[in-house]
Amino acid sequence: MADTKNAELNPRTHGYEFFGPLGTLFITISVPATTYALYFGCSEHSGGCPPPVATLWPSAKLSLQSLDFWKSLWDQQAAVVYLAWYLWCVVCWLVLPGDWVEGTTMRDGTKKKYKINAFSTFLLTMGIVAGVITRFGPQSFTYIYEHWVGLVTASVLMAIFQALYCYISSYLGNKLLALGGNTGNPIYDFFIGRELNPSIGSFDIKSFNELRPGLILWALIDISMACEQAVRRGGKVTDITDSMWLVILFQLLYVADGLYNEPAIFTTMDITTDGFGFMLAIGDLAWVPFVYSLQARYLVFKQVELGPIHTALIVLVNFTGYWVFRSANGEKNDFRNGKNPKNLKTLTTQRGTKLLIEGWWGMCRHPNYLGDLLMALAWSLPTGFETPVTYFYVSYFLVLLMHRQYRDDENCEKKYGDDWHKYKQLVPYRIFPYIY
Incomplete structure (x- = not known):
């Protein structure tokens, strides 16, 4: 009986993310x-x-073949x-x-x-x-x-x-x-x-x-x-x-x-x-x-x-991102805790639960991600534009958040069924309003 209950509670996972075992091994x-x-x-x-560039691969190859490098x-x-x-x-x-x-x-x-x-x-x-x-x-x-x-x-x-x-x-x-x-x-x-x-x-x-x-x-x-x-x-x-x-x-x-x-x-x-x-x-x-x-x-x-002008512009980008991030998360956390102080419109699902379709969450499905990305950009801008390497975080973060959004969409479709399709018609944009 215990084994049957455990099997029902912990069903075998069918299907893979990240391209399966080979993909996860690569990551x-x-x-x-x-x-x-x-x-x-x-x-x-x-x-x-x-x-x-001329020395990058030869130097890397030499290092990887050196026992001293691995010890270091x-x-x-x-x-x-x-x-x-x-x-x-x-x-x-x-x-x-x-x-x-x-x-x-x-x-x-x-x-x-x-x-x-x-x-x-x-x-x-x-x-x-x-x-x-x-x-x-x-x-x-x-x-x-x-x-x-x-x-x-x-x-x-x-x-x-x-x-x-x-x-x-x-x-x-x-x-x-x-x-x-x-x-x-x-x-x-x-x-x-x-x-x-x-x-x-x-x-x-x-x-x-x-x-x-x-x-x-x-x-x-x-x-x-x-x-x-x-x-x-x-x-x-x-x-x-x-x-x-x-x-x-x-x-x-x-x-x-x-x-x-x-x-x-x-x-x-x-x-x-x-x-x-x-x-x-x-x-x-x-x-x-x-x-x-x-x-x-x-x-x-x-x-x-940077000087005062560039400093002020970068500060503006960061705090715009922070405002979007914190405001959006505040709406979400209030709603999940049974509060709706702004009286935002909702979509009632067949499950009896509700989905926000107004406020930040009516503009796009993940406004908090938008705020996160603006802040990530502001963290890289102080390094200037001499190298793309310092903008790695922004690029990686964009890919990460797009993948998270895709996973969230999949989970919500399984959870809400047809109601999720209705929600997507009401809130068509994923992260960037009017763009994506």
Whole structure:
């Protein structure tokens, strides 16, 4: 009886995303490789951003064939520092006070409880860092720039370890599996995530990684890049360029906003639908902090002075994006929590649920993505136009959000049927109003 109930609750997944096992294997390899490539392809140590085309492939080929190159990716001290950082985040989750809130109802009828103290962790960490820099100067916080590669390696190894642990533990006991990660193919399920909510006691691994170690580390990396630039330009915080200040302030605002609004993530697809596998582990722990901070790292060795006019224009782009992002998410979160303070029009579905068809969500199906993309553009604009590499994040993010929109459309069509087609007629644009 128990096996029958478990089979009904955790049906076998039919169909693949990301072109199946071969596609997920390719992504599993290419995401860490791209993280390294963005360093070696945009670094003062490798000859520029990017290095001269004539030397790019010969140099890369020589490095990949060298045992010394592969050994250089490992930095024992950086690995210890990274592990200490991760443990610091765990200790803060455990020790700092925070409310326990319920997530959405899962298909087994239960609701997980999550401890809300990510923003407190961020404030405490930022306070300590500010104290260190104030007391000992910017030179005291340049470690991340100096040990970049070793820290990347440590984060990749942590992601591999966590994904393996969660995949193996998903077979132990009666776990609630992700509907999309139970194909029986180990390569695919390892990548997608087999268990929906892997936990150790009340410690939820997925939601913890979503906000704390990678997102806060992104802020620390940016600050470290600013400190490295300050040291090179005279050693004072006032020596930092206006372009670096913009990147730092924009990205810290984004991080702080995400952490402050921690409960909002519990209704996202990552939490409610996706399992925790290598896809989320490598994204949370390595990709977010070390790829999203590319602009700040570039400005260390390619210092740009914008001037007041260009600064003002870039600020306008960023805060327009932030306004769209926050306003749209505010409407959505209010609506999902049973509130409709603006009295926005809705479409009632045959399921008895409602879909917003007015306000930001009447302009397009994902206005929050539009705000996200405008902010991403503003983060890259301070680097100027000498290289396309610093605009990698905007390009990648556009592809990512278009793919997420496609996945969301598929899920909603299965969920709402004909009502979803009615909704698409009422809200025809996906991300960009009147364009796409």
